Amino acid sequence: MNYNNEHDFSSYETNQNSYDVYKSENMLGNENLTENTYNNSKKSRGPGKLYFVFLCLAFLITAMSVSVAFFTASARSKTIQEIESAVVNFSLKAEKITGEEKKGLVPVKDDEIINALKGENGQQCTDLNGNNVCQIYKVSVDNDSDYSTAFKSNLELIASENSVYNNLKWAEVIYSDAPTLLGEIKPMSTSNWKTSYGIGANTTGVFYIAIWISDNGYNQNDSDYGNFTGNITFEAVSGDKLTSTFSSK
Numbered sequence: 001m002n003y004n005n006e007h008d009f010s011s012y013e014t015n016q017n018s019y020d021v022y023k024s025e026n027m028l029g030n031e032n033l034t035e036n037t038y039n040n041s042k043k044s045r046g047p048g049k050l051y052f053v054f055l056c057l058a059f060l061i062t063a064m065s066v067s068v069a070f071f072t073a074s075a076r077s078k079t080i081q082e083i084e085s086a087v088v089n090f091s092l093k094a095e096k097i098t099g100e101e102k103k104g105l106v107p108v109k110d111d112e113i114i115n116a117l118k119g120e121n122g123q124q125c126t127d128l129n130g131n132n133v134c135q136i137y138k139v140s141v142d143n144d145s146d147y148s149t150a151f152k153s154n155l156e157l158i159a160s161e162n163s164v165y166n167n168l169k170w171a172e173v174i175y176s177d178a179p180t181l182l183g184e185i186k187p188m189s190t191s192n193w194k195t196s197y198g199i200g201a202n203t204t205g206v207f208y209i210a211i212w213i214s215d216n217g218y219n220q221n222d223s224d225y226g227n228f229t230g231n232i233t234f235e236a237v238s239g240d241k242l243t244s245t246f247s248s249k
Contacts, residue, residue, distance in 0.1 A: 088236035089144040094244040106131040107215035117179040134212040143199040157188035163226020167214040175208040
């Protein structure tokens with residue numbers, strides 16, 4: 001056989017034994033080459049499969065997160081819509097609970113209003129001379145709905161016709177034998193009262209406010225006299241709104 005040029009044999013004529021040795025060596029080399037090629041192919045496909053698995057997991061997690069977020073947002077939105085669209089049945093009433101005065105209010109200093117609320121001789125809002133120095137009003141809010149409701153409110157004081165008031169003030173108070181102020185003293189212009197106050201189902205909320213002429217240290221006969229009216233507005237979270245008007249006389 002002539003394998004000299006093609007197979008690099010040492011002689012032109014090659015015997016059968018030399019050929020068998022050459023063949024076995026080349027077959028072993030081919031098997032190793034095939035095995036290496038297969039292993040390399042497996043190695044190159046390994047990361048691809050792992051990447052595909054991670055990609056699938058990431059997709060599933062993202063899809064689940066979006067679904068849960070959408071469900072939560074939808075449920076919350078539906079609840080808010082039900083609350084806001086519900087009609088709140090409630091009533092509002094404001095009434096004066098201090099005695100009727102024959103004369104107008106006598107000015108009192110703001111830091112003396114607690115003593116003025118206690119009054120004299122068992123009469124709240126009166127001084128030693130029997131003058132009226134303040135008025136107390138009771139505000140009742142009846143929540144006739146079958147669910148608790150949050151309210152916000154404001155109060156406005158206005159001088160009546162042929163009347164003038166420049167120093168009228170008011171504050172929420174605890175109505176008792178030991179009265180105290182709740183919150184700040186506020187002027188007669190429209191003022192926010194309660195920004196968010198919850199009243200239970202079929203429950204009545206009761207509040208008290210005191211109104212007086214703030215003593216500015218000067219003669220106030222021309223700056224604060226006559227009668228005044230008050231407008232108290234309560235608005236439910238649903239948007240339902242009621243206003244109750246009261247008068248000093």
